[in-house]
Amino acid sequence: MILDIKKLETGYGKLRVLRGVDLSVGRESVGLFGPNGAGKTTLINAIMGMVRPWAGSIEFEGAPIGGRPTHLVARAGIALVPQERELFPGMSVADNLELGAAYVPRGRDIIEKQLDTVLSLFPILKERYRQLVGTMSGGQQRMVAIGRALMANPILLILDEPSLGLQPSIVAEVFDRLSVLKKDVAILVTEQNVRESLRAIDRGYVIENGRVLLEDTAEGLAKNPHVVSAYLGL
């Protein structure tokens, strides 16, 4: 397993958010679904070292990473596309992409290969290469955010609600790209837009009230009565 989480408990102050979460990601694309406040972003924060685990373990490629500083988690090979894009608006697309690779120990040849990958995956970024990110549309900014994360040549790519705030046609485009990406990189994606994301994942978890309620393949989840009624609106 690339990422192996066992009985993870954590929260903020006295508020317990995660109550013993078990989750694993292999060389595949995994979805994490649940309503607002279920603990999806907290789980990502715990993986990225932004929140300290209270109990349980987080292992990445067999090594414990729970509580490690975020920059070391990133250098180990986990790249995050945060919920609020969190790009650098005053910097160009080129600078944002360069930044994604600048502080992780990767060779120059790998960086150049990743840049080719990103620009072929999102051709619009090639056209807007020198444009300031703050002047781009929400969808284009999302592409920059994913591109920046890919520049680090990650082993695991985590996307926190990539469809948030995007129009449906752009959402479909983003998930199309993720379907392509999953051949080369392990993906963990949290989403509320379950319908679109089921197209791009191999397996998924449903998390509610800080606990894993369901775990199944994409096909299994699409047929599950709870998922159908609560997340697919059928």
Place this chain on the structure above:
Amino acid sequence: MKIRGAYIAAAVAAAIMIAFPAFLGAYPLNVARSVMTYMALAVSWDMLLRSGQISFGIAGLFGLGSYASILAVLRGGMDPLLSIAFAALVAGLVAFALGFAILRLRAMYFSITTLALMEIFRIIMHNLHDFSGGPEGVVLPEVIFGGDASALYWLCLGGLAVTIGASWYFERSKLRLALTAIRNDETSARSNGIDIFKYLLVAFVVTSTLQGMMGAIQVQSYGFTTPDTAFDANFTLLPLAMALLGGIHSTIGPMAGAVLLGIASEWLKLKIPYGHLVVYGVIIIIVILFMPNGLFGLARKAIRKAGGAGSPGSASNGSDAEEGAR
């Protein structure tokens, strides 16, 4: 071609500055030294500002460098020139030690703490009568280079060149991306593998070293210091006003601001003694309200408009567009 032109312009400017003593008298050289000192302080202040940290501690580190240099010569018998390097090292080491505590702070908490440093250093020097000379300060038996105006000018120019070189390196190395990322969003910077504390510490130590060095050059050039002159608040306020006027987050902006405000301040001091401080205050207010990117930002915008080509953000590191882009 654009970069080559900039290098040629910089080389010509440097040659002219080196040659100044050949055709300027003692007073203009003295004014030039003052402008260069403030320019170096403005550039060094801006270097840390690129990380988003606003320091009000310039005078503290400048004064610390002054005292480290003059006391090393007086009490330790050190060579005056060597004492400048020693003072820079002392300022850097103090910043390194203090950095572990104060670089955990952000925004106004960091700013206020750096402001307090100035007062703490001043009070220490004020009260160490036997060592620092107390409120009366200390006097060197002889000014460096025998007070030769040209040599003093070149010494100050050397200090400025080191500062500009460091700033240039900050702008062209990985530091630029790291500091810009930290300024924009620390969480995002961290998740891109940036060790925030390390880069802030590097920036704080380097800028403090430069400020200490300029303090040492100043004290060796004048041959005396007191707590009130070494830790004068002007050494904080003027560089700040200069950088804001010229344009922040660049090397050239604070330099341009220093030339304009430095020369204006000499004129204002003669016309309205002490009133020039009011003018600085007005300048800071006007700049913050009406041109947050300073004169250099305005010039860049004008050039971009005149050129009329390309996208709104064709500058790759155009911090002037940053506010608008948010």
